[in-house]
Amino acid sequence: MPERDTHQPLPEPELPGEPIDPFVEHRRLLFGTAYHLLGSVADTEDILQDTWLKWRAVDQASVAHPKAYLVRTVTNLALNHLTSARAARETYIGPWIPEPVITAPTAAEESEMADTVSTAMLVVLETLNPVERAVFVLREVFGYSYADIGGFLDRPEATVRQILHRARSHVHARRPRFDADDAARKQITEKFMAACHGGDLNALMELLAPEVTLWNDGGGIVTAARRPLHGPDHVARWLLGVLAKPDSAGVRLEPVVVNGELSIVGTLGDYRIGAFTYDIRDGRIENIRFQVNPEKLRGIQAADRNPRTTE
Template structure:
């Protein structure tokens, strides 16, 4: 199953019959957006998250609902276990991935951006930090810090004791806190930084780029071996600015075979945060997400892999509840 399947709008599989199956369907539909958000935050891939929902549904319809005291918690537990299994498979996949791997960007509604906790939890910057955790650490961190699941429930989901889960949560929190943005910026500061960057990008204004980029800015680009991208992260304002002015022009505009291809950026909301949809002569080329600290851009995440651009045409609903 993939991101284009019918599971994007409801349960999958043959239509259930009987009161018990109707109750199972109702519960699954009621919590579907939550389960997708849990799976996506654990995996960083919408396509894989949809697969997890398929697997969750197939297991859920076999459960004796009369023995389930908290349907939400039970569904989250199934989703977590399936996501952990998938995480271990994805680790092997990422080892052979061509170039840097970035999370699959999701076009999100304004209400996601208005929920500061949700917006941070699905931001490209934090999702990349979560990539550095072990599968179990990531599951524990996401469930505890993002979804406020009890240690006892997490223990049941990851097959650990509550005491072990507390230790894992502490270790994961310390790791993430050392790498997450130092302070939140206001929406107006983020918009101003993005607007300045957009103008500088479209006009290839090197000095304007240097002015809006933080000295320690990092740019990562993901082509997945399908489209050209920088093979390694680029660090430092001068190197990043010169890559944007020269490098992006070479492998984006130059790749069209047109001398005067126009590179433009359309502001949008991706993963609850401001981003640009980059277009070449009006055709979507990639998604450029940003991280802003102290009113300057400290992170640029450029996804060109076309297999990861299927979720930027329509909004994906996300929720913490």
């Protein structure tokens, strides 16, 4: 990846009546594309910075289709980064969970990333190779044609179709199937928070599926479980133990829409220190992903600093 020019901020939105720079016009789309490929807010913003530098350096008058040029650029930069990141994740301390990002209703309504995939889906996408992931995201999430994707990735259309077929089969075999509607998810979320705040072990265990698993990502920076936890008793006791520690005093659990689903964030003072995302089946929580790595929490801070908005 080229050295980043930290002295060149991304462009600000133009004033009414001024021509819109294509990078500004499509910034949310570019963010969404890179985030779906990388699962990292920080890395996505780095990719956008590199894309802006390339866009600034090119003869823009010679670019017939700026949107396609920008999507192609951000996709290939993300692919290059993802290839190296996959190697780094092999030595990551503890489970690796994608970075959560707040998707508040107001942000979703104005964003081309409105249908952000859930954290569970991002975990599934991690099992694809970089090119399969790019093809799947560009086709299934953003609806690009096979011809467009072939142009972005310098591959024949027939090859793109074959790659998508493999990726779809892989994703469909691993994609979680859950049945909670919004009302049920809200009710279970409220009960989960009440049980945690009240230290009620039995109530918490009642909410957890028999096969519940918890993954905890601390990245070796903060204390976290380095192996998945299994079973209602083990998971519930561990959660209540974490919340009972002295350094957890004053932590508030709050319902927040994260990655398109009602989830829970832990707040200490004015700072969000962790995010619970989870899946629900048959009225119980089946999987819990607990992100506490402070380097991966930028996307769950206050909604007015949502990284999907134009800065």
